[in-house]
Amino acid sequence: MKAQRQTKQLQAVQQAFDSTCRPLSIPELHTLAKQRLSSIGLRTVYRAVRRLQDAGEIVTVSVPGNSDRYELANIAAKHHHHFHCKACDRFFDIHGCPGGLNKLLPKGFKLENHDLTLSGLCASCA
Amino acid sequence: MKAQRQTKQLQAVQQAFDSTCRPLSIPELHTLAKQRLSSIGLRTVYRAVRRLQDAGEIVTVSVPGNSDRYELANIAAKHHHHFHCKACDRFFDIHGCPGGLNKLLPKGFKLENHDLTLSGLCASCA
């Protein structure tokens, strides 16, 4: 279930993940990959993401009011949250978690997961 | 900027909000409104939501990996969060907030908002 051929295109997408430690959207990946391989097509980025997903190297990050992002599975394995910069529209990883969420639940509800998205301005935009 | 005519259709949508105290999607609103007015069209639900938004009666609720929901503005005015049931796919209001989120921010980041979505099973599905 691993990506089978080592192509320049797949490497360009992998390098985008490796060099940018934040959740990336498909258009962001396309832009980043084009910096290393200007000829890479959007269709190929979609396919690379699918393959990396199937290989278990990346996972989907759902965020409110925005299209899906993707990030390295080994980063996602450590519980963390995200910050969305309203100016540059980028997402960043936030390490740490408020905790104590079970107290917020109404009677009878069963908590399995939670998802925290902070938003405001990132360091470069503030 | 208020909805101008009091139609059965608009009332059906308003009643959906009034009788169901949780964030509702367009299809959910359509289903609920049809229970009171089976002839109401989806197009009309879209327009009713737009009008109620313009009138300031409802606001948009963005949630991760799901289409937008809408809820009454007076409910949204009190800071709260949401719970998503993975079984029935409904969203519920959660009152209370973990707080202390500023500590999680990296240097230089400016926090303006936050968004917490718990998920699991609701009382009726658990």
Add this chain to the structure above:
DNA sequence: ATATAAATGACATCGTTTTGTCAATAAAAA
């Protein structure tokens, strides 16, 4: 009761994201 125009609903259309297709390319095996 009548006139006016906002609102409705059926349908078509749009805009965006995602996927299908297929001839050409190129990575890995022979």
Add this chain to the structure above:
DNA sequence: TTTTTATTGACAAAACGATGTCATTTATAT
């Protein structure tokens, strides 16, 4: 090097939510 076939990229097309259109309906004012 040659062969094989996974992969690519251009293009078409699907999927989807949301909106435009317009003849008809109907709430409201007169």
